[in-house]
Amino acid sequence: MLQLICFHHSFKELKFSSLYYSWKSLLMSLMGDPADENLETKEMDARSLSFSHGQEPYVHKVGIPPRQNLFKEFQSTVKETLFADDPLRSFKDQSKSRKLVLGIEAIFPIIGWGRTYNLTKLRGDLIAGLTIASLCIPQDIGYAKLANLDPQYGLYSSFIPPLIYAVMGSSRDIAIGPVAVVSLLLGTLLQSEIDPIANPVDYRRLAFTATFFAGITQATLGILRLGFLIDFLSHAAIVGFMGGAAITITLQQLKGFLGIEMFTKKTDVISVIHSVLSSAHHGWNWQTIVIGASFLAFLLYAKYIGKKNPKFFWVPAIAPLISVILSTLFVFLIRADKHGVAIVKHIDKGLNPSSVKEIYFTGDYLGKGFRIGIVAGMIALTEATAIGRTFASMKDYQLDGNKEMVALGAMNVVGSMTSCYVATGSFSRSAVNFMSGCETAVSNIVMSVVVFLTLQFLTPLFKYTPNVILATIIISAVINLVDYKAAILIWKIDKFDFVACMGAFFGVVFASVEIGLLIAVSISFAKILLQVTRPRTAILGKIPRTTVYRNIQQYPEATRVPGVLIIRVDSAIYFSNSNYVKER
Template identity: 75%
Template structure:
């Protein structure tokens, strides 16, 4: 290995040897790649990490005026694809925009209540942010607005700091402050090209977190669905159910809900339906329950129809608006609000007022707003990017993740200054947008226009809308977040992923949204650490009538080579796992030696380490290999390496480990190593 070559995997032929009168074919040894300049190597690593997509490739060899145009289009993609916009595309976008507007208006009012905000703030958040995104976003299908999970997260976190009923002004200020910092977080991640950080939250953790959040959101809606006036501020299932049953009978303590009490509730309910309101002591309202349950059934049936027949996607899309219209009309003509049915009441008319002066840039709320905003921004970003990537893959176009982050962050920064709270991509609305035949982000502009008309003209009509309808709409919307099929698939594929999924789920349901998120992140990082510190290794055997060597556990036909132990390391060798890899290889060796001794078979004379999966090795890894070499020398066993990559070869050469092991013990393939070692072995037991 003393001669340097220019090619990465240049081969050098060696003389052939004979065994049992059969000539061996040429055996190839691994060459050393040319030494790279340190600065170029660092620059290459940085570029691959942060600029893998080469964002400046379009600017090369362009005149200054053209660079300005390309830069402007990079920031505002609408001016790029807008040049090719046509009437046929507008028809599809118009239909899609009107459809998602009919879905978003009732949802926005409900999500605002979920965030403990007046209903108009939900509508505000579906007016300004979609306009900003339409100009800056790169996704054609994503529909922007408030979403249930982020609304719940904001509501629960800010509620822990300020009581929204006792101090609504400060609650609103902290909401706008958190929204501002959520946008700053998203823009920073996109501008610094740190989008890969959100990938640390695994798919399994997201499935569990979303499912737990859906259950929590649905439980929170029991207040509106049952007409309960006094309700817990906590989000865990124990506190919520205690509050629900305590409201059902004010004399029953949440700690003493026995089977006998449930039987009494059932008996009195069946025997005295006409006097339900008297039994529930004005805590549960039977008119509210009737309205809520009836329309919830209607919404779920509509969702089922849309799922079964894709052409009827518009049925679940307009069902919420139909529910609002019918229930509002019913309450108005019957004056059910006089009989305990809680209604929305007044929604402020007009477009978004400015809120720049309400953002806290100093004082006690600054740190709280920053902390809540970073968390909400990351969750909103994760959801939006996941949705965008899903629909981009379905339509086969590329989505620039960093541009998405800048667009989402900018719209939330502007939104915080125009009375909006955190907005992001909504899966339910994006799915409807996609199925309605949208072509571009113009559908968001159409939706925003409809919301503007609603704010200017229609908001007084929502006065008699019952809260039970909003609760039903939210419950029907979050049902799709509970992905049981995905959880089952996770269980089948990876049990550790399933633990992460269930940890996040139960953390949200039994503790809180932030605890569930913390559990999800912790388990995801624990999995990464476990995989890094405890990589897989395998013993290889030769498949009959081939030169291929595979894991003997996966391929029972693979046979071990007498006198040779072949081990594969399935990971880079770093300080975090180098000792484990060395000790694991030695354990393989000890176990195999004992087995051979018991069966009176020839002892092991060569240990071949298959290193093709080893993408890198550091100083600790080199030291571990040196210790392994010394341990093998004491056992009179020779160490052989097969197929190390260029990075590994370069570092082995720099550390002079190749001289320690011997230049004739590093081979291109396992087969080459075996063919060379086999003639030299003394196969006597």
């Protein structure tokens, strides 16, 4: 923190007055090094005597650091930027065999914490895994439809990726699988390139290609230790983007909720409302609406119970699966599908087929898959990082962000080769995982095993599951992403952040997901540039009976030193802001 001191009178007038002692105490508090206080005090006393006898003021020259050659200077800069935490410190002074073991543990953390695993932890992970499995199965089927893919691809994405993450990830609480926001983003970007109905094969291949490059992007950021790049997307922009995406996802579910067959492919609110109203006379199915409204009320009430009493966290967790079972039985018994209620019809049985040969490594779709993959991978990474940091702070353990990126990237690369689309940490499932008492990433393995059993034996049971129940499950899952309390808090704290929040929100709602994301990133960068080129300044005053100086606007009791202007600049001085600071 740079302190600028501007004097409004001559040094010759600075004798043994109260002003001198105030100035001296100020310098002492700014330097903050007790070891040099006596020396500095003696120097100032000596110089003040020379001032009183009319001599020229003494100018203390700042020492020049020793010169470094270009290579060493570049090396130190890179080390400070990318390796400030010294990631290889645990390898120092170790034998070769020990270094090998540490290297393997760094790549596969499960080897380290697996040594202390016991039955007590297994009990907690087993309960948590079964709980999140009951939540993820109906969600995965719905999210796959959100990405314009067949239902089984959502289940595939909750089988292989969680296993990879459990071996390589460092978070104990993240539950891995498809998520609503990424599914919507991926579906929107993919269908702008290929029609999923007219050309489902190429659409699916492009989805796998985008997933592959999403994983490559995530792993590269982790290996090169460039994870700080995702921090450029501010919290305010993320709040607005997530809220807008939740509104957009909810509007998209009106197709299934109202039983509409012909629906717009656009995601903006005006196009969706126009499509809904234009089909009101002949496109709505009242049986579908009754089923959807009934189960939506049930899901929201279950969520209310879980929020009101944390002991009943399992109620909203199993409510989606109960809804699927009851609605499927209801449709099957009364054959509601004969009366216009759309059903899932068919989900392929069996485990993930290989999709290595379906990824585009050449041709026109390679570049499109690369571009879509980078966007989807960054959003997935941002969501997973936010979740991981939140729960790590709540349980007071350290989360290695770069290892997380490598783990997420590896699971998506492997997933793209096993018929999965982009997976990441889920807000709703991770919260349930945490509340269920998970101890380690084994809860992801338990969930994966349940999904495996579902794919092997239970998929035919979903034949009569109504599409409307999937729509209600998605609506109830994303409704909490509209964090209006956070938006109100942002408004109170920083109006510019609120502009970023609302810009991202309205961009998603009234334009498209990619436009909202572009606005969020643009405003976040604009704020960073504004803070660097126009740093905040504060006038400091002395706290009575102390040697501490603080902002006089925040501390009314702080008094300004007569004849001295003490300014704090809340930024480093660069060529881009030097003129502003001078004029200020």
